[in-house]
Amino acid sequence: MRKIGMIIIHCTATPAGRNVSVEEIDSWHRRRGFKGIGYHYVIGLDGSIGLGRELELPGAHTLHFNQHSVGVAYVGGLDAKGRPADTRTPAQRKALVRLLTFLRGEFPEARILGHNDLAAKACPCFNAAEEYKDI
Numbered sequence: 135m136r137k138i139g140m141i142i143i144h145c146t147a148t149p150a151g152r153n154v155s156v157e158e159i160d161s162w163h164r165r166r167g168f169k170g171i172g173y174h175y176v177i178g179l180d181g182s183i184g185l186g187r188e189l190e191l192p193g194a195h196t197l198h199f200n201q202h203s204v205g206v207a208y209v210g211g212l213d214a215k216g217r218p219a220d221t222r223t224p225a226q227r228k229a230l231v232r233l234l235t236f237l238r239g240e241f242p243e244a245r246i247l248g249h250n251d252l253a254a255k256a257c258p259c260f261n262a263a264e265e266y267k268d269i
């Protein structure tokens with residue numbers, strides 16, 4: 135297994151209420167020239183945790199930080215007008231805590247950060263480092 139120093143949270147930048155499957159994201163990312171879906175996990179609107187890229191492989195989600203990180207995306211991140219917004223459903227919030235707790239168990243040295251902590255982006259549209267600092 136590669137060394138994991140960060141767990142990086144993303145959103146899919148899709149409108150609130152619209153579900154997006156792992157397969158759909160996989161096709162978007164292939165079109166962008168990635169070797170398939172760039173995230174390792176995708177949290178659907180109903181809180182289901184979809185498996186993306188294999189954990190053993192570096193993702194394609196955060197420029198310069200893919201080699202030693204795990205990428206987790208929740209579906210959403212835009213309001214009805216297409217503006218960045220924290221659109222997490224209660225089920226997604228629960229699933230994120232469950233998944234991050236699991237990942238911190240697997241990779242105790244890994245810090246939990248948002249994409250916006252590493253790049254000038256709105257993604258994931260909330261302060262992940264602060265919200266998950268006690269996980």
Ligand SMILES: [Zn+2]
Binds near residue numbers: 143144195249257258
């Ligand atoms: Zn992102």
